[in-house]
Amino acid sequence: MPGNRFGDIRWLHSVDSTNRYLLDEARAGAPEGVVAVADHQEAGRGRLGRRWEAPPGANLLCSILLRPDLPVASRHLLSTVVALAAADACQAVAGVTPVFKWPNDLLAADGRKLAGVLAEADAPGRPGLPASVVVGIGVNVGWPGSDADLPAELVGRATSLSQEAGRPVERESLLADLLVSLEPRVTALGTAAGRSAQADELRRRCATVGARVRIQLANGSFDGTATGVTDEGHLVVATPSGTRTVVAGDVVHLRPAEERDLPSAPGGRVTSE
Ligand code: BTN
Numbered sequence: 001m002p003g004n005r006f007g008d009i010r011w012l013h014s015v016d017s018t019n020r021y022l023l024d025e026a027r028a029g030a031p032e033g034v035v036a037v038a039d040h041q042e043a044g045r046g047r048l049g050r051r052w053e054a055p056p057g058a059n060l061l062c063s064i065l066l067r068p069d070l071p072v073a074s075r076h077l078l079s080t081v082v083a084l085a086a087a088d089a090c091q092a093v094a095g096v097t098p099v100f101k102w103p104n105d106l107l108a109a110d111g112r113k114l115a116g117v118l119a120e121a122d123a124p125g126r127p128g129l130p131a132s133v134v135v136g137i138g139v140n141v142g143w144p145g146s147d148a149d150l151p152a153e154l155v156g157r158a159t160s161l162s163q164e165a166g167r168p169v170e171r172e173s174l175l176a177d178l179l180v181s182l183e184p185r186v187t188a189l190g191t192a193a194g195r196s197a198q199a200d201e202l203r204r205r206c207a208t209v210g211a212r213v214r215i216q217l218a219n220g221s222f223d224g225t226a227t228g229v230t231d232e233g234h235l236v237v238a239t240p241s242g243t244r245t246v247v248a249g250d251v252v253h254l255r256p257a258e259e260r261d262l263p264s265a266p267g268g269r270v271t272s273e
Helices: 018-027 076-094 161-165 171-188 192-205
Strands: 009-015 035-041 060-066 099-101 105-107 113-121 133-139 212-217 220-229 235-239 242-248 250-253 269-272
Touching (some): 018 035, 018 060, 018 113, 076 113, 076 161
Antiparallel strands (some): 099 105, 212 250
């Protein structure tokens, strides 16, 4: 891909996890821009320690190595730009316009999940090498074909681009478009104005903003109304006891009938203002 930093695309038949593969490559000195794609993952990783499952050859399972030159506090935006680029590609290739659920899920218009993002940072690597972050994304392209393909716990909660578009969608085209859209977005992260523009795009496309939410943290949960996204990509939530900024956590969009106790999930960081 001339003029694009994502020229080294490694298409793997089978791997445990493309994130794990690229983190190892990063430790060994691989440069920014290496992309790992897998037909199949034997131990695909999801957020909060969950598994990410997909049948062989059906979905886009890829990870991208970035060596960001941006403040640590803004690192969340690395996942954001990958999610924004994936949304652009879904529109261009399948005619499907996803909405965002904070932090970086892509949803179909009816709220079913189309894609998820998992960023993993390397421990300080070799001296002289910039720190690395591997951003992995799984996009449901051909699977699930319908609810009948899903395990009971995912029925009504996951969909695919092919299902939404009503026709087959190619993983290869989706990846190519994603990387074209990602190139200028990664460049934009190098300046405060560019970071603000990327955060603004997330803000405008994010169904979480304006929603009643339950924020699930390692040590419990709280309810509130999501009122915005900061320029670092963090979620701002208004609660009866004040405004809180969520750096990392799991979000449930609440409907009125659901505003009662739900089991809390692990993970999450929050600051109060
Ligand atoms: C989520 O839980 O929503 C995030 C899922 C991220 C899955 C992708 S698939 C490619 C990459 N490799 C992994 O092991 N996980 C990510």
